[in-house]
Amino acid sequence: MAVGLTEALEGWDSVRSSELYGVDAWGNNFFHITTDGCAAVRLKNPSGPVSVKFSDIVQGLYQRGLSLPILLRFGDLLAARLAAIHQAFGKAIEESGYTGVYRGVYPIKVNQQQQAVADVVKFGRPFHHGLEAGSKAELIAALAYLHDPEA
Structure with missing residues (x-):
């Protein structure tokens, strides 16, 4: 039954x-x-x-007059994940006795949208997080956003 x-x-x-x-x-x-x-x-x-x-x-x-589908981005999550990545690398560097530094980079080809790149730069700034460009167009975009000489 x-x-x-x-x-x-x-x-x-x-x-x-x-x-x-x-x-x-x-x-x-x-x-x-x-x-x-x-x-x-x-x-x-x-x-x-x-x-x-x-x-x-x-x-x-x-x-607000918007309809689905819609893409939602949560800056809190991006900021927390960038911090976690940098903390994990920092811990591994310390434990292994590595004498170099870690600089994370975001490949622009993953998401070229202005807000996504701007958020990565904004939330990655405390860690000198950079942008990776694989083409001339991506390089131009990266240069427009990055103002940290250590990134």
Whole structure:
């Protein structure tokens, strides 16, 4: 006998949803499932981290006259990932006794959009994060954004 939807969902909760989809494994504490079962992102706020449901983001977009599909970028996530990369390399350099320095670079060919490149430069500035250019056009773009002689 087939199990009905009501029976299948009995006892189901947001914790089980998170486990089923492995959100904790890939979300790296940036993404999570709320207690009411919605996918959400954790963002920085001056008063502390705040959880924002994707459904609320979409509703706000509709209220502004925008429609889906849409690309969302979260500067908090980019800043945190750049910091984590640099911390990991710093730790490895220290543990191995390497005497050189690490300078991360972002290959512009990954995403040439102005806002993406500007954000990488902005959030990578404390680490002297650079840009990698593989063509003349990419070099021109990189030169327009980078003003750090150590990058």
